[in-house]
Amino acid sequence: MQTRREILSHSAKVAAMLAVAGLLPAAAHAQTTGYNATAFSAKTMAEVMKALGAGAPVESKDVTVTGPDIAENGAVVPIGAATAVPGVKRILLLVEKNPAVLAAMFDVTDAIDANISTRVKMGQSSNVYAVAMMTDGKVLFAQKEVKVTLGGCGG
Amino acid sequence: MADPMRIRAQVAGDKATVRVLMAHEMETGQRKDAAGKTIPAWHIQDVTAQHNGKTVMTAQWGPAVSKNPFLQFNVKGAKAGDKITVSWVDNRGDKRSDEATVS
Numbered sequence: 023m024q025t026r027r028e029i030l031s032h033s034a035k036v037a038a039m040l041a042v043a044g045l046l047p048a049a050a051h052a053q054t055t056g057y058n059a060t061a062f063s064a065k066t067m068a069e070v071m072k073a074l075g076a077g078a079p080v081e082s083k084d085v086t087v088t089g090p091d092i093a094e095n096g097a098v099v100p101i102g103a104a105t106a107v108p109g110v111k112r113i114l115l116l117v118e119k120n121p122a123v124l125a126a127m128f129d130v131t132d133a134i135d136a137n138i139s140t141r142v143k144m145g146q147s148s149n150v151y152a153v154a155m156m157t158d159g160k161v162l163f164a165q166k167e168v169k170v171t172l173g174g175c176g177g
Numbered sequence: 178m179a180d181p182m183r184i185r186a187q188v189a190g191d192k193a194t195v196r197v198l199m200a201h202e203m204e205t206g207q208r209k210d211a212a213g214k215t216i217p218a219w220h221i222q223d224v225t226a227q228h229n230g231k232t233v234m235t236a237q238w239g240p241a242v243s244k245n246p247f248l249q250f251n252v253k254g255a256k257a258g259d260k261i262t263v264s265w266v267d268n269r270g271d272k273r274s275d276e277a278t279v280s
Contacts, residue, residue: 057222057268062239098243117241121207125241133233134226135192135251141243143205 062124067116067151070124071161074114079153082162087152088139089168096144096170101125103152104137105162112155113138119148144170184277186252186261193255193279195226197248197263205240220268221246227262228252255279 024032061073071079088102103113113128113136125142136154144150147169154162180200186193199221206218224236233252252261257279264274 057237062237100247102249120241121205122239122241124239126236126238128234128236131233133228133231133253135253137251138236139247139249141247143203143241143243 076161079161079163085154085162085164087164087166092169096172098141099144100141102139105154109157110136110154111157114153116151117144119146182275186277186279188257192251192253194251195261199246203244221265222268223266225264229259
């Protein structure tokens with residue numbers, strides 16, 4: 023007859039096996055909520071990619087970044103990133119001339135379109151990059167220049 | 178406890194467009210107050226979106242996301258009556274979670 027100790031030990035072993043396989047919900051959740059502070063304090067796109075353990079990005083027509091050509095208010099600039107290619111794992115939004123280049127990082131599942139829009143702060147006119155990290159390791163990006171007129175009359 | 182988020186989810190074909198407006202200062206940590214002291218960074222760090230209880234997107238945000246963050250994305254296969262839940266955790270450990278029904 024199995025003792026309680028044996029049953030508990032058996033459950034622990036099964037849980038350990040599942041955790042290793044990444045199937046235990048709690049373990050998987052712990053990984054996705056680990057905030058990547060290094061990536062968010064990186065000062066260049068290359069540093070960001072290194073902090074995320076990704077290769078060098080390649081410019082691609084399959085990624086689109088949408089945003090205004092001229093942003094009236096640098097505190098609220100609507101930016102969108104999208105890619106039509108399947109197999110996207112992650113979408114990043116970077117603002118080249120911000121003190122911290124990485125603005126936001128989205129882990130997408132195939133339950134949603136790889137198409138995110140949000141609003142970011144831009145300290146000055148700068149290039150904005152949308153980077154798509156694919157499940158096969160490829161890293162694609164697109165860029166757009168956004169001019170910022172902080173409180174000016176435009177131009 | 179922060180102010181509630183406004184979530185709108187509308188079906189368009191076989192997807193639902195979800196728009197979220199969160200209430201948060203999103204302090205960058207770069208500004209200084211009247212006395213010259215730097216105002217510490219206070220911003221949302223993690224965002225999770227769920228469709229009928231299943232996580233469909235997670236995001237990590239830096240302080241560069243605008244104050245009162247706006248977020249828009251499309252959920253595939255969502256139908257009217259489905260539940261969309263959005264939650265966030267900020268760098269002080271505050272959190273907020275709100276739910277909306279797809280219409």
